[in-house]
Amino acid sequence: MPTIAIDAMGGDFAPETIVRGVAQASVETEIQCVLVGDEAAIQSVLERVPYNPEHISIAHCRDAIGMEEDPREAIRTKRDASILVGARLVTEGRADALVSAGNTGACVLACSKSFRIIKGIRRTAIASVYPRQVGHPGQDPLALILDVGATVRCEATELVQFALMGNAYARRISKLEAPRIGLLNMGREGTKGGDVLAETHRRLQNHSQLNFVGNIEGNHVATGEADVIVCEGLIGNMVLKLVEGVAEVFANATSQAARHRLRWRVGLMLLGKALRQIRELTDYTRYGGAPILGFENMIIKCHGRSNADAIRNAVKVAAKAVRDDVPREIAEAVVGMR
């Protein structure tokens, strides 16, 4: 069973929800968890919840990096921050993978500092899991979009590597034989989107290892035409946050409707499950988190607002990625590329 280091101090509701999520995992699985952070704070949460002490240990450290801190400055000055200590646990072999819901920039920098980049990979990518409309029974309701913020602007080579990394992850984690790979672009035609995207399209189309389904436009991100969507970090980040924003507007509108009129309130009650399905589709806290791909070690980055369920899921996903050896699959794909 793999050992997972969890940054207990990162996230909007840390350490409370982080420790609760890990406590759940300790009861439900055989995964070994190392909670990294302030021991007293961690203990005070553990005292209030059921957990399996055989599956949990604590690696104490004093510092933590806040969600709003400048990542570069914080990583430089807080040498004993939980995210840095967690990353070191992995490179020292005391843990097999890392989970954090903390400051995204700090996670990327901490890993860059401690982990090695897979040979041949130029830049890392955050691969976010997102919900999509399912087209046929049995289809995975979750798809992958990368990068969503690690590499702001990209050349064609980096985007092709993101496709290979996403492909490897989807093959191992979602058990898809040949994941459908799409390139996020402003039109279906291969020549669209400027030189970099046109060149990327050409190279993906000619790539023997990839099941490339062509360009995906914004309106088809949610309709499930691709299992893995590739784009530069700037665009992926906006796409992800936009979907969050629309979901928020929807939630506000329905709750306002409920407040304003009895018949609307009754209508919402009757809709019950149908509305819940829509809400669940856009509830990011339910998904396990996003792997940062390209390092020799696995890190799962959770949403800052993650609840305990999300943390528990992330711990499970991290253990699965270790068992399935995702970094090796990526390394082999990149060797094939050269």
Place this chain on the structure above:
Amino acid sequence: MPTIAIDAMGGDFAPETIVRGVAQASVETEIQCVLVGDEAAIQSVLERVPYNPEHISIAHCRDAIGMEEDPREAIRTKRDASILVGARLVTEGRADALVSAGNTGACVLACSKSFRIIKGIRRTAIASVYPRQVGHPGQDPLALILDVGATVRCEATELVQFALMGNAYARRISKLEAPRIGLLNMGREGTKGGDVLAETHRRLQNHSQLNFVGNIEGNHVATGEADVIVCEGLIGNMVLKLVEGVAEVFANATSQAARHRLRWRVGLMLLGKALRQIRELTDYTRYGGAPILGFENMIIKCHGRSNADAIRNAVKVAAKAVRDDVPREIAEAVVGMR
């Protein structure tokens, strides 16, 4: 009263909905409309609807450019296409502005061929109107995002010019004294998003003519923090289509709910107006269309799926833009920039 040339042959439902929309405008307003396209086809629609013949004339031409045609090739070979004839009517002084729901690329190319670019403007931008959540009573529920597809990739100078153009349009059309200008980016901090966006942020912040409110993240596009959002065409196009896609998924989910269970159907009926409000927020066919800014003449580009109401609104918006002399406001802003 201004004279507006309307491309009768452009759009998914042309000439039917285009002619119907213009017929509506001819009854409701004093605007002079010139329908450009196949005379027999236009007449056959006019025979079936009420219209004011004093406000409508027809400029016959044989060719039309299809929605799926390659714009560059079509503009080169179809010299008598309705969009080209319409643009020439404007430069010859026989019309004051142009409206089309046709092939976007062909619209941009036809205008580039006939219209002059405002002195000092480097690239044109399509400024799409989009619906947002209203924060306070009286706030305009429509905001502007530009560019959404004319200029794929941008330098800082072009983005600053887009801000000036959007500012001018919002001042004249929405009657806002000092429209709030936002830069679409992946974080609030001015240094985010790579060199071009960091430089753009710096220049917008120091710009005396603009009420710059800073970076806008994807999740705040829909929540009304800015009246004008600036971004490169590749990103704007994806944002727009993504919102359309999410709306489509929402519509599918509710109609499936209605089919599957009686209690859901009753729930939807009771919600009636509340759901309609959400649908209207994302119904692009209801809005008048998007001006392509940067030319000395006005063109309003409508969504390909526009219905007659959308066309009627676009004709009104075009007439308003002519009366308010939006191109002059832009020209003056750019002079101030140098």
